Amino acid sequence: MGFRFRSIRRAAAAGVLPLLAAAWPATLPAETRPPLAAGLSFQGTTRPPAARTGSASSRKRTKRATARPKRTPVVPALRFTTPRGAGALTSDLAQLLGSRTRTGTWGAMVVSITRGDTLFARGADTPLVPASTMKLFTTAVALDRLGPDHAFSTDVLRDGPVDNIGTLRGNLVLRGDGDPALSPRFVRGAPDAPMALLAQFTSGAGIRHVTGDLIADASAFESRRIPEGWLTRYAGAAYAAPFSALSLNENVVIVGVTPGSVGAAAGVVLEPATRGLTVTNTTRTVAGASTKLSIRRAGDDRVMVSGTIGSKAGTRRYQLVVGDPVTFTAGAYRAALEAVGVKVEGQIRIGRTPEKATLVTSLPSPPLARLVSVMNRESINHYAELLWRNAARGSDRATMGSAETAARTLQEFLTRQVGARADAVTATDGSGLSVLDRVTPRSLVQLLDHAHHAPWASAFHASLPVAGESELLRNRMRATPAQGNLHAKTGTTNEVIGLAGYVTAENGEILAFAFLYNGNDRWHARETIDAMGPTLAAFSRD
Secondary structure: OOHHHHHHHHHHHHHHHHHHHOOOOOOOOOOOOOHHHHHHHOOOOOOOOOOOOOOHHHHHHHHHHHHHOOOOOOOOOOOOOOOEEEEEHHHHHHHHHHOOOOOOEEEEEEEEOOOOOOEEOOOOOOOOOOOOOOOOOOOOHHHHOOOOOOOOOOEEEEOOOEEOEEEOOEEEEEEEOOOOOOOOOOOOOOOOOOHHHHHHHHHHHHHHHHOOOOOOOOOOOOOOOOOOOOOHHHHHOOHHOOOOOOHHHHHHHEEEEEEEOOOOOOOEEEEEEOOOOOEEEEEEEOOOOOOEEEEEEEOOOOEEEEEEEEOOOOOOEEEEEOOOHHHHHHHHHHHHHOOOEEEOOEEEEEOOOOOOOOOEEEEOOOHHHHHHHHHHOOOOOOHHHHHHHHHHOOHHHHHHHHHHHHHHHHHHHHHHHHHOOOEEEOOOOOOOOOOOOOOHHHHHHHHHHHHHHHHOOHHHOOOOOOOOOOOOOOOOOOOOOOOOOOOOOEEEEEOEEEEEEEEEEOOOOOOEEEEEEEOOOOHHHHHHHHHHHHHHOOOOOO
């Protein structure tokens, strides 16, 4: 596939950019923020306005002073080069690698996909922590095993008859398929939009009353909710929420607190509404706008809201990671059923779908190509964990999705199709958040080469952020030859900086590259990568 990325970027924009415009902003990618303390993060509108202090004259002076344009400090960046010839490129990249970071370990490799030769290699076979560049492996194995047009399906089934007035004499089953798209990112509306839509479908299928229980079936995946290698300090962070085959709203609930009259309790609302969580509200409304609230989870099924909120404070919204995704999701479906007038007499319980259950309705996901685009462009760990396990299940759903089966599936894919060494990749999760993951720069470049020639190459390319233009690369390598050209997956933690992807050289060659740094000097490491990217774009053999 000898094409420049600029040509496919325009074609992909029509399908990808409208999708991203609808993305729900409450959960930010892990690479843009630190772990949240105690499972709580403030939204942009939740902090009270700063108190006004000082005399009127001092406030006027402050206003005049702040009205002047502020100077943004200019941070010097490494200059990229314009190498002519393979030898010059090798020399320039080597100099850049050694010019800034004085500690840590580098691994780097650059290969011309067009000509098939290696242009640069430094520590190419060194196993390094990949951070979110691990999502490239998840993307490739999912596209290979399932295909870019594959859609997941969250199903509703029944295990009894329905009479002519809509009474189901039996149980209703909500069966998960590991669909990442049960989110307002894809189903427009509030966080309860996916379950509201599924409840409408259920009512439209003629069910008005259920005499039995609501069974939540998440047996498509293993019961373990947190992968091996996720640090305990991640607990409660939205980017490291527990997952299951039944997951809703990326397993984050929004807690809305609205003041009442002075002296009365505040109103508390969950978004999505769910019967899987119980709220204990001991708040008190006080005069003014001052607010001191505590929102925390007690166990898996209780939300504790306490403290005071000012009568003039307005509604405050907080996000809280849920402990039990299965019950949370099933509880949201039950609340949505109640909202459309469908009564369920029994309880919510976790179980398997009865063998002879009858399908009532389904909620399909967008195609996989759209899911991986959102996953890679926003670096969503939750999506990666679901897709990694779904790749192990395959299109026939014959295998349970677990970390073990997913790692085995990835290993087979890499050794049999990509040509990587058996010891080149160690995967304990699909997102790269695990500190136990290891990959070599060579295995990343081999994967990129394979993906470029695969039947699903266009979906793989279009899923990657673009330098200077989109998502996590929007503010990087701007006003350089890499802008609008280089497209790659980032990887960022406190100890890792990585970038792996493609760039078109000045003479039209497609280059695949992988840069990985493990160490504490990550700011200088990122600066180095942001000089090497444009250097590759400016390279020519002439």
